[in-house]
Amino acid sequence: MSSTRIVAEVSSNHHTELERCLRFVAAAAELGCAAVKFQQFKIEELFAPEALRHAPRLLERRAWELPEAYNAPLAAHARELGVAFASTPFYLRAVEVLEPHVDFFKIASYQVLWHGLLREVARTGRPVVLATGMATLDEVRAAVATLREGGCPDLTLLHCVSSYPTPVHQANLAAIETLRSALELPVGWSDHTVSADVVRRAVTRFGADPIELHLDLEGEGAEYRGGHCWLPEQVAALRLELAAAPPGGPLHHPADGDGRKEPQPCELHERGWRTDPSDGLRPLLAERARLLREVPA
Secondary structure (H helix, E strand, C coil): CCCEEEEEEECCCCCCCCCHHHHHHHHHHHCCCCCEEECCCCCCEECCHHHHCCHHHHHHHHCCCCCCHHHHHHHHHHHHHCCCEEECCCCCCHHHHHCCCCEEEEEHHHHCCCHHHHHHHHCCCCCEEEEECCCCCHHHHEEEEEHHCCCCCCCEEEECCCCCCCCCHHHCCCCCHHHHHHHCEEEEEEECCCHHHHHHHHHHHHCCEEEEECCCCCCCCCHHHHHCCCHHHHHHHHHHHHCCCCCCCCCCCCCCCCCCCCCHHHHHHHHCCCCCCCCECCCCCHHHHHHHHCCCC
């Protein structure tokens, strides 16, 4: 019987409504999730001016910003229900904002290169979950070293593929074992396939723990149309499947991949849109230069 922990990732599906946010916390508890996770970002502190000029529609995501004042009631409600509360800081001050409330910090794949943020998170002494989508093994190794040197006492990696949704044949689940062996850390799977078969394979064949699932309540969240979010009934069914699934499984599976920790074809474009360590904004400086050539200042 699987005892794999599930983290419910709310993403931007909360509509910036406190009541709806609290419903996500309650849903995570009812589904037996170990944790519920939110995101703390501000559009002007997430994207560089070049990106906003190139794609003004990004400004519409201001409606997705979680008010900082929500963290206290959300954390309190999570603790009342026995669910860990976590969040991803996307700007440096967000670490200070979140520190009094979170049980652990999550670092997004887009921030793996931003060692300044990693050091700030490590300073808190809170456990850290580090997503590794788009990254090479050397990039993950450098991020891990930064967190350890900064004092992070408890670190878990999440293998994932930063494509929304992720094609099953590019999940490259064998990279879970690659990361575990190379860095001697626990490794989970952040799912963007919405495939119970893929999640089951990650758990039973590669021992992934925890499993992060993007959750929506009823299919009306801002990110649900992207095709990478799970609904409560799907999560409930998955938990039953994992509880009944024996370890092991077939020798080969379409989601296994070659196990090399490197970007998959579907996420190559996104590598340029990672956070640049020089100023903590997306995309990387080289990509911004390309955008400027397309949309002159």
